[in-house]
Amino acid sequence: MIRSLRGRLYVGLTAIILLTGAIGSMFAYRWAFGEAIELQDSILIQLASLAQNASFSGGQPLHGVEEDTEVWLIELGKTPRGSADDRQLFTLQDGLQVATWKNQPVRVLLRTRPDGSRFAVAQPTAIRDETARDVAFRTLLPIAALIPCLMVVTALVIAYSLRPMVRLAGDLDARRADDMTPLPLSAMPSELQPFITSINGLLARMRLLMDQQRRFVADAAHELRTPITALSLQAENLASVALPKRARERVAALRLGMHRTKHLLEQLLALARHEAAPTGLAEKPLAALDHVAKEVVADLLPEAADRGIDLGFALVEPLTVRGEPAMLAAIIRNLLENALRFTPRGGTIDIGVYREDGMAILQVEDTGPGIASADMDQVFEPFFRGSRPEGEGTGLGLSIVKRIVDSLGGRIALENIAGIGRSGLRATVRLPIAGDPDSSPSKGKESRETQAPEPGCG
Ligand SMILES: Nc1ncnc2c1ncn2[C@@H]1O[C@H](COP(=O)(O)OP(=O)(O)OP(=O)(O)O)[C@@H](O)[C@H]1O
Ligand SMILES: [Mg+2]
Structure with a gap:
């Protein structure tokens, strides 16, 4: 058969x-x-x-x-x-x-x-x-010549008639996993229309289900934020109370736990906020990637100084991409927080924002231990913290980054930097450039010293 x-x-x-x-x-x-x-x-x-x-x-x-x-x-x-x-x-x-x-x-x-x-x-x-x-016998010759021609024409007609089906399958295959927009019904053969209507019905039900799930996560994170904030305030207050040494140690552990829980909630909220209203790339606003990067770096400079890490731009060019500034900031913040957490004192974190092959590149290089190759495949999965989990990580950061980058039509790659006497992780995010404000690449280069955001930007 x-x-x-x-x-x-x-x-x-x-x-x-x-x-x-x-x-x-x-x-x-x-x-x-x-x-x-x-x-x-x-x-x-x-x-x-x-x-x-x-x-x-x-x-x-x-x-x-x-x-x-x-x-x-x-x-x-x-x-x-x-x-x-x-x-x-x-x-x-x-x-x-x-x-x-x-x-x-x-x-x-x-x-x-x-x-x-x-x-x-x-x-x-x-x-x-x-x-x-x-x-x-001569009367048979035209018929004999016609049969192979007919067979070829039949094959062509069949291929042409089934093209919409092949195209439909291709479109479905190329879809992002979270893309629940209905399939177009127009220009489809009438035989395929009931099928497409059924798929669209299924997509609508899945969208509803996903929306409910997102809303639940967002609501739960939101609802938890208030009591957790109150609890951490209480824990902070305890710090100023004169307590015996053992009780002070317990309070310190309690405050650390509260801090972690707050961080987890913030990451969950970031995830929920990003998933709340998935829009097409064309509907997203334009944002200056370099400005957003400078703001996030300025925010994290005090923490870098505390940890004795040299954080700065190796290269920055003005680049416009599509995406909400808050989402772009979430990408950069998560990558930089990882780099800060894993880079030992005296290390360096280099940030690059530049154009390459018509794409906007955001690169973060640290001098930490890098990611064990066995973990590389899983680091983008939610709650995965690798074989050497450090500090207060939730394992959500990279999965948030990946989802945002995907929704912006970009790609992210992580690679370990291996050199003589050097290790570290290089995270490279490629985003499509939107508009073309200034196409001369070397113009926007700045030295490591000019790290603070430009006045009035963002
Ligand atoms: N720059 C880095 N150097 C070494 N390991 C890293 C680096 N960035 C990520 N990892 C590894 O990947 C894991 C997952 O990172 P991810 O950002 O998703 O979660 P996290 O940093 O643990 O938690 P969160 O980002 O929510 O604080 C980390 O736990 C760590 O093991
Ligand atoms: Mg992280």
């Missing part, structure tokens, strides 16, 4: 073409054969009419252009005479018939002249049949 619709159509239609061709050929052959025989009979009749008033002696061959089209004119006289063959012919009645003459079957036409003398016009049946077969 052929599973492919295209295969079934092709096999079915080819069978019909071949069957029609075979039946048509059979009829055409028989018809042409009969016609050719009749034509040869009429030639015999015409020859007999010509010979009606002439008399000739014995059996006389008349050669046509070709040797094998020979016709015999046989004078039989008024009474049986001559050879045994001639006598035999004489016994036959006037008219067309098949007889034996000179040891071969012949088609023979006998006539009697008004004076009573008889004659015969004869032609070997073997030659007649061969001529007729030849003529009949």
